Amino acid sequence: MARWEPNAQERLVRAALDLFVERGYDATTVAEIADRAGLTKSTFFRHFADKREVLFRGQGDMAARFAEAIRGAPAGTTTVGCLAAALESVADTFTEERRALARQRRAVIEAHSELKERELLKMARVRAAVAEALRDRGVDDSTVLLATELGLLALAASYVRWTEAPDGPSYTEIAHATLGDLQERAAELGAEGVR
Amino acid sequence: MARWEPNAQERLVRAALDLFVERGYDATTVAEIADRAGLTKSTFFRHFADKREVLFRGQGDMAARFAEAIRGAPAGTTTVGCLAAALESVADTFTEERRALARQRRAVIEAHSELKERELLKMARVRAAVAEALRDRGVDDSTVLLATELGLLALAASYVRWTEAPDGPSYTEIAHATLGDLQERAAELGAEGVR
Numbered sequence A, B: 001m002a003r004w005e006p007n008a009q010e011r012l013v014r015a016a017l018d019l020f021v022e023r024g025y026d027a028t029t030v031a032e033i034a035d036r037a038g039l040t041k042s043t044f045f046r047h048f049a050d051k052r053e054v055l056f057r058g059q060g061d062m063a064a065r066f067a068e069a070i071r072g073a074p075a076g077t078t079t080v081g082c083l084a085a086a087l088e089s090v091a092d093t094f095t096e097e098r099r100a101l102a103r104q105r106r107a108v109i110e111a112h113s114e115l116k117e118r119e120l121l122k123m124a125r126v127r128a129a130v131a132e133a134l135r136d137r138g139v140d141d142s143t144v145l146l147a148t149e150l151g152l153l154a155l156a157a158s159y160v161r162w163t164e165a166p167d168g169p170s171y172t173e174i175a176h177a178t179l180g181d182l183q184e185r186a187a188e189l190g191a192e193g194v195r
Helices: A008-023 A030-036 A041-047 A051-056 A062-072 A079-088 A096-110 A113-136 A141-164 A171-191 B008-023 B030-036 B041-047 B051-056 B062-072 B079-088 B096-110 B113-136 B141-164 B171-191
Strands: none
Touching: A008 A030, A008 A041, A008 A051, A008 A096, A030 A041, A030 A051, A051 A096, A051 A113, A062 A079, A062 A113, A079 A113, A079 A141, A079 A171, A096 A113, A096 A141, A113 A141, A141 A171, A141 B141, A141 B171, A171 B141, A171 B171, B008 B030, B008 B041, B008 B051, B008 B096, B030 B041, B030 B051, B051 B096, B051 B113, B062 B079, B062 B113, B079 B113, B079 B141, B079 B171, B096 B113, B096 B141, B113 B141, B141 B171
C-alpha cells in the first residue's frame, strides 16, 4: 500500500528542477528525482506520468482559464479589460513560493529545443483560446488579431519579469504594468505617420 | 546537352500547383510535374531541388528583404513607416501574374501539416529579422515586440486578402490598407480603459 507522503508533489518538483539544472534534463532519471526527494519511484508515478510532466503539469489548463476569464468578464468590459482579466486568472499559479521554481523551470526549458517546442505549442493553444473567446464577445477580426498578440506579449513578458525579480512586485502587479506599457506603445504606433 | 526551354520555370510551377491541387501534394511526383509541363525530369531538377522547392523558392529571402527595407529606411522614418517599407519590399514577388498561383499555393500548404510547419518556420524567420532590424534602429524593446507583431499580422492578412480577390487591388494597395487598419485598432486598444 502506498504510504502518504507529506508534500510529495512539491518535493518532487523541487528535486526534479534542481537535478535538471545541475545535470541537464536529458541526463536526469525519474529514479534520481525520487531519490533526491527522499521518495520512491512509484510515489513519483502517482503524481506525474513522466519527468516532462513535472515541467508542464497544471499549466495545460492555461488556455482554458484565459478563455474562461474573457468569456466571464462583465458585459461592457473593454477588450484590454478582458486581457487584464485573463492575465489575472492565472495569478494563483504564479505565487511567491513558486517564483524561484518558475525561474529554474524557464532555464531548463530554454536550454532544450524539444521542451521549448512544447512551450511554444502551449502558447499557441493560449493564443487560439484568447482569439476565440474575444471573437465570441463580438470583437471585430482585426482587433481580435492585434489584441490577442497584445495579450500573449503581456503574458510572456510578465512571466519573464516575474521570474527574474525574486523580491520584486507580485505577478499580478507586473502583469498590469506590462499590459499598460504595451497599451502605451500601441497608442504610439497607432498615432504614427507612415513616413 | 540541355535544350533551352522557354519559360521552363514558370511552366513547371503552374504544372506542379495544378497537380498538387488535383491529386494532393504527396501523391504528385516530379516525373508527373515535368510531364504535365511538357518538359523532362532533368529540366525540373535544373530549376528546383525537389517538389517542395516549387512552393518555397524565392520566398526564402523574405526575411532578408524585410530586414534590408527596415535598415534602409531614411533616418527619422517612423516605426510604422519602417513596417510599410518592409511590406512594400516584397511587392515584386506578389505580382498580378502570380496572384492565382499564390492562391493555389496557399490551398496546398493549408491542406498539409508539414508544409504548414515549413511556412510557420519561414514566418518565424521574418519575425526575428524584423525585430532585430527595428532594434538596430534604436526602437525600444516593448515597441519592437508590438511593432513586429503588427508587421507580421499585416503581412499575413495582406497575403490572404491579395490571393482571395483575383481582380481586387494590388498587393501594395492591400498591404497599405491592412497596415492602416491595424494601426487604427492599435490606437483604439491603446486608448481603452482596463475596465
